[in-house]
Amino acid sequence: xxxKLMKGNEALAEAAIRCGCKCFFGYPITPQTELSxxxxxxxxxxxxxxxxxxSEIAAINMVLGAASTGVRAMTSSSSPGISLKSxxxxxxxxxxxxCVIINxxxxxxxxxxIQPSQADYWQATKGLGHGDFHVLVFAPSSVQxxxxxxxxxxxxxxxxxMPAMLLSDGLLGQMMEPVVFPEQKSEAIEKPWAANGHxxxxxxxxxxxxxxxxxxxxxxxxxxxxxxxxIKATLPDAETYMTDDAEYIIxxxxxxxRVCKSAVNLARAEGIKAGLIRPKxxxxxxxxxxxxxxxxxxxxLCVEMSTGQMVDDVKLAVECKKNVExxxxxxxxxxxxAEVLAQIKKLGGIE
Amino acid sequence: MAKMEVxxxxxxxxxxxxxxxxxxxxxxxxxxxxxxxxxxAQCTDQExxxxxxxxxxMCPECAIRIEK
Amino acid sequence: xxxxxxxxxxxxxxxxxxxxxxxxxIIHRLVCEVIDEMxxxxxxxxxxxVGCSVFAYNYFNCDMIEAPHGRAPAVATGVKRAQPDxxxxxxxxxxxxxxIGTCETVHAATRGxxxxxxxxxxxxxxxxxxQMAPTTLPGQVSTTTPFGRDPKLAGFPVRVCEMLSTLDxxxxxxxxxxxxxxxxxxxxxxxxxxFENQRDKKGFSIVEVLSTCPxxxxxxxxxxxxxxxxxxxxxxxxxxxxxxxxxx
Numbered sequence: 001x002x003x004k005l006m007k008g009n010e011a012l013a014e015a016a017i018r019c020g021c022k023c024f025f026g027y028p029i030t031p032q033t034e035l036s037x038x039x040x041x042x043x044x045x046x047x048x049x050x051x052x053x054x055s056e057i058a059a060i061n062m063v064l065g066a067a068s069t070g071v072r073a074m075t076s077s078s079s080p081g082i083s084l085k086s087x088x089x090x091x092x093x094x095x096x097x098x099c100v101i102i103n104x105x106x107x108x109x110x111x112x113x114i115q116p117s118q119a120d121y122w123q124a125t126k127g128l129g130h131g132d133f134h135v136l137v138f139a140p141s142s143v144q145x146x147x148x149x150x151x152x153x154x155x156x157x158x159x160x161x162m163p164a165m166l167l168s169d170g171l172l173g174q175m176m177e178p179v180v181f182p183e184q185k186s187e188a189i190e191k192p193w194a195a196n197g198h199x200x201x202x203x204x205x206x207x208x209x210x211x212x213x214x215x216x217x218x219x220x221x222x223x224x225x226x227x228x229x230x231i232k233a234t235l236p237d238a239e240t241y242m243t244d245d246a247e248y249i250i251x252x253x254x255x256x257x258r259v260c261k262s263a264v265n266l267a268r269a270e271g272i273k274a275g276l277i278r279p280k281x282x283x284x285x286x287x288x289x290x291x292x293x294x295x296x297x298x299x300x301l302c303v304e305m306s307t308g309q310m311v312d313d314v315k316l317a318v319e320c321k322k323n324v325e326x327x328x329x330x331x332x333x334x335x336x337x338a339e340v341l342a343q344i345k346k347l348g349g350i351e
Numbered sequence: 352m353a354k355m356e357v358x359x360x361x362x363x364x365x366x367x368x369x370x371x372x373x374x375x376x377x378x379x380x381x382x383x384x385x386x387x388x389x390x391x392a393q394c395t396d397q398e399x400x401x402x403x404x405x406x407x408x409m410c411p412e413c414a415i416r417i418e419k
Numbered sequence: 420x421x422x423x424x425x426x427x428x429x430x431x432x433x434x435x436x437x438x439x440x441x442x443x444x445i446i447h448r449l450v451c452e453v454i455d456e457m458x459x460x461x462x463x464x465x466x467x468x469v470g471c472s473v474f475a476y477n478y479f480n481c482d483m484i485e486a487p488h489g490r491a492p493a494v495a496t497g498v499k500r501a502q503p504d505x506x507x508x509x510x511x512x513x514x515x516x517x518x519i520g521t522c523e524t525v526h527a528a529t530r531g532x533x534x535x536x537x538x539x540x541x542x543x544x545x546x547x548x549x550q551m552a553p554t555t556l557p558g559q560v561s562t563t564t565p566f567g568r569d570p571k572l573a574g575f576p577v578r579v580c581e582m583l584s585t586l587d588x589x590x591x592x593x594x595x596x597x598x599x600x601x602x603x604x605x606x607x608x609x610x611x612x613x614f615e616n617q618r619d620k621k622g623f624s625i626v627e628v629l630s631t632c633p634x635x636x637x638x639x640x641x642x643x644x645x646x647x648x649x650x651x652x653x654x655x656x657x658x659x660x661x662x663x664x665x666x667x
Contacts, residue, residue, distance in 0.1 A: 023501050049500045053493070054526035061490035061523070065497020068484045069464070069505075073497065091487045195482035195498075197505050200461040206476045208485040354420060365440030365633075365640035371600055389439065404424040405600045411444030412435065417424035 001180045008143045009173040012102065012150055013038035018184055019151035022071040023049040025062035029078045030114045031170040032104035056081040060088030067097040068207040070194030072154055076102035079120050080111060089163055090129025094209030098157035101165045104173040107332040115332025116170035118254060121309035124167050125283045132221050134228050136164035137282040139253040143177035158189045160227055167282060171255040171334065236286035239278040243293040246275025248344050251290065251314050252303040253279045256335065260303050263340035274344050287317035299323040299347045303340055306330050353402025354418040355394040361414035362391035368406035368415060374399050377406055427451035429460040429480045436474055440640020442630045443471060445597045446539055447478055449607045453614050454481065463506040464498050466491045470512035471545040489520025492527035495534045506617055508535040514544045517553040517577045531588025531622035531665045535613040538579060541630040542651060549635030553577045556654055580627050584660035590622035592661040596629035598647045622665035629655060
């Protein structure tokens with residue numbers, strides 16, 4: 001298969017088209033704009049729909065509409081825009097609709113900055129809107145993984161009838177790497193629930209998130225949580241790197257994990273037994289993998305481009321039985337391998 | 352010869368049909384409430400009904416059926 | 420004898436939850452009569468709002484989607500773009516369409532989105548119990564304008580059809596009322612024209628229907644109709660504000 005050098009955002013868009021995304025609705029925001037621009041160039045020609053919406057709110061609701069009819073639909077944005085979309089995401093989750101949402105994270109809060117960030121971890125995994133619900137959250141760490149995860153995200157969204165988010169960041173979106181687009185296995189998923197005209201052949205379908213009776217709403221939410229339990233049992237995924245004999249284990253996701261991998265290599269070169277666990281799914285969080293892989297570790301260092309968000313889930317994963325320290329840069333500052341190495345040494349009391 | 356039939360359980364007794372009838376032969380009966388608790392509309396002179404369906408057109412509940 | 424008037428087939432045969440005398444029921448029926456006459460129930464997707472007509476998904480027998488507050492035109496856009504051969508309509512109240520959803524309404528209209536918007540204007544928020552709407556008339560008492568709407572404090576009402584008629588993408592913008600049989604006949608013709616516009620891919624069509632809210636106006640159904648005629652129609656004149664060929 002042919003290798004192509006592509007920018008993260010453009011590779012993401014191409015991968016989405018190839019895996020059958022029929023509708024893309026977006027709104028310009030740095031640093032994800034190339035994604036929309038690529039869609040504008042390619043989508044209509046490939047038989048799909050590209051539409052620049054009047055707002056992030058409109059874009060996510062257009063996704064709601066398109067997804068209601070059973071087609072694969074997607075929107076992308078960056079942090080402040082995702083906040084605006086959260087209303088629609090809650091409705092999509094409450095209506096059991098599949099779709100894919102891309103967050104190319106930038107610094108916050110507020111307008112924040114336009115440099116890479118991971119400060120939307122809490123938002124993505126715990127608070128993407130009001131109400132009891134979850135969204136599948138995938139965290140790629142290379143352009144190739146961006147490509148692979150888009151297709152996987154659509155599959156899982158369809159399978160579980162829920163929104164899936166790709167939590168990328170400005171670094172992954174803007175950098176270029178060689179990618180291979182895998183052959184698409186086009187398995188048509190039946191969507192008998194879709195509101196696409198009943199053709200007088202069935203009762204009308206209703207896409208809805210309103211349950212006026214409290215017990216009806218409770219029952220619906222409880223049913224949805226059974227689905228979440230199944231997902232938590234099957235989908236958590238993480239890459240482990242040199243963790244078998246590691247005394248000091250870093251946890252990091254996305255672009256930060258690349259920096260941390262370099263730091264692990266630097267540490268190993270100095271004879272320090274360091275390792276890395278890189279969650280690929282942030283919800284469901286790979287708690288078991290982290291717990292098992294850190295069994296023999298002396299300490300854990302969570303590194304993020306934030307003031308410390310995933311670190312809470314890492315502490316829960318090890319049931320607070322291990323020393324979990326945190327190191328982060330925020331506001332769009334990317335940590336360096338040397339900085340992370342220094343933190344590993346500090347953790348081990350190594351001069 | 353026409354027939355105005357009020358669907359007893361659907362009528363909410365709002366009286367808009369009364370205002371619409373050109374023959375002034377619709378009223379709200381005050382004898383029997385339906386399950387919703389409403390006194391319902393009635394045709395007071397079936398013979399005079401011309402089947403124009405104006406009462407039905409004004410009805411927000413689709414509670415009137417007209418035959419002609 | 421033959422049946423000359425009965426419930427349209429595409430209107431579900433269940434009790435509507437609206438208050439006695441509320442004219443939502445008439446508007447529902449008109450939309451369904453048009454759907455039946457055009458024979459398009461199986462090819463229609465409706466989008467309902469948040470407000471009194473939030474349960475409309477139970478009443479229309481075509482496929483239905485419940486949109487977030489004000490977002491129905493965006494949801495309908497998504498449906499129509501994904502399924503261009505289907506008929507798509509939104510059914511929205513004044514708070515939904517002209518306050519929280521103004522942005523979505525204006526942009527769906529200016530894009531010439533090939534959908535039908537049924538806009539029910541009763542100058543009040545009904546579902547939440549009678550608060551000021553964007554269309555509440557100057558001087559009108561509501562629970563949030565207890566001394567009457569004072570334009571110095573709360574601004575002026577929005578005349579939606581007049582505003583949208585300036586946009587190039589609007590094929591039809593017409594204001595009708597359901598206060599009398601002649602007006603109801605007119606309203607149905609407008610709704611029919613809006614759906615035919617969609618069939619003929621003519622662009623955005625909006626039919627604004629002046630409606631009543633006896634409960635929150637504190638009037639009997641008959642007096643509410645009288646208020647519609649005496650106070651609403653003078654402020655919101657009936658008529659065709661745009662009926663043009665959209666040149667895409």
